């Protein structure tokens with residue numbers, strides 16, 4: 001089968017299309033005939049090199065939608081030919097503390113396409129437990145664009161963020177894959193939505209997704225723009241993945257009792273916090289990563305209902321994965337780049 005792979009860490013140039021052996025499903029697994037996958041910022045971190053062991057040569061792509069092609073031993077209730085989308089989280093029980101008894105530390109939480117081979121290929125092996133049937137009216141591309149970003153945004157806004165109707169929420173990195181979903185989820189929940197993004201075009205697009213107020217970080221003085229827009233009252237929830245570049249501004253923007261939910265650190269992980277803001281305003285700083293199987297289903301059902309949709313920046317083939325990395329790295333993408341293998 002054809003796959004977009006890399007055999008060493010580095011820049012986008014390490015990615016190329018190669019011929020690999022078609023994998024066979026083991027017990028509890030299925031082989032997916034991949035019809036669509038999509039690029040996430042995670043693919044950039046994995047390609048550059050993380051302090052985690054990954055299979056080499058590596059097939060990226062945490063998101064997958066396709067048709068069940070073959071089932072392994074012990075798989076009941078999943079028939080070849082079924083249209084599915086794949087939950088990219090593996091061993092979620094570790095996150096919930098379900099597997100932290102003595103001697104039961106393993107396996108730690110993992111992500112498909114990071115710790116395992118992903119969907120930038122004609123076929124992929126996935127656990128049968130991670131499959132969610134795809135309704136006929138939802139395309140493979142829509143589903144593959146929405147999976148990882150949808151579950152992450154859902155948990156950040158609804159699960160960890162506990163956003164309620166009428167609250168004020170601030171989403172950073174507005175054009176990002178997760179953020180474009182978070183904006184829609186927050187708007188749908190009945191919140192008043194502020195978004196920090198870059199440039200007029202992205203500003204117009206995030207408004208179309210539901211943002212009430214837009215801060216253009218490329219226009220300078222983000223803190224001043226935000227202060228003027230908020231009019232003396234802070235936000236109840238911040239949903240951030242930008243990290244270093246905006247941290248101090250975000251902590252200041254929170255109202256008393258506010259929550260800051262953090263799921264990434266695109267601009268760097270080392271921040272300085274004026275702790276007086278944290279205790280005086282009684283703030284909660286909450287980390288979050290991906291989401292549970294229940295949250296994945298909830299996010300995808302919102303997609304199936306048409307409440308939210310991942311904006312598709314463009315669709316490319318396996319040969320285009322390298323270019324897609326370059327484009328996402330340059331910050332030129334609004335939403336998601338979808339990858340389709342040959343014949344899809």
Ligand SMILES: NC(=O)c1ccc[n+]([C@@H]2O[C@H](COP(=O)([O-])OP(=O)(O)OC[C@H]3O[C@@H](n4cnc5c(N)ncnc54)[C@H](OP(=O)(O)O)[C@@H]3O)[C@@H](O)[C@H]2O)c1
Pocket residue numbers: 040041042045148149152172173174175176177178179196197198202217241242245263264265266267288289290328331333335
């Ligand atoms: N913990 C988790 O479960 C989880 C899940 C998914 C992603 N993540 C992490 O969260 C981050 C976002 O992921 P994604 O896939 O949505 O990424 P993405 O599509 O690449 O979006 C990142 C966005 O960050 C903003 N940004 C980039 N450079 C910036 C800067 N210098 N200052 C301010 N904003 C900047 C840009 O938005 P604007 O130009 O609109 O400002 C950009 O579109 C990544 O770091 C990713 O690794 C974590």
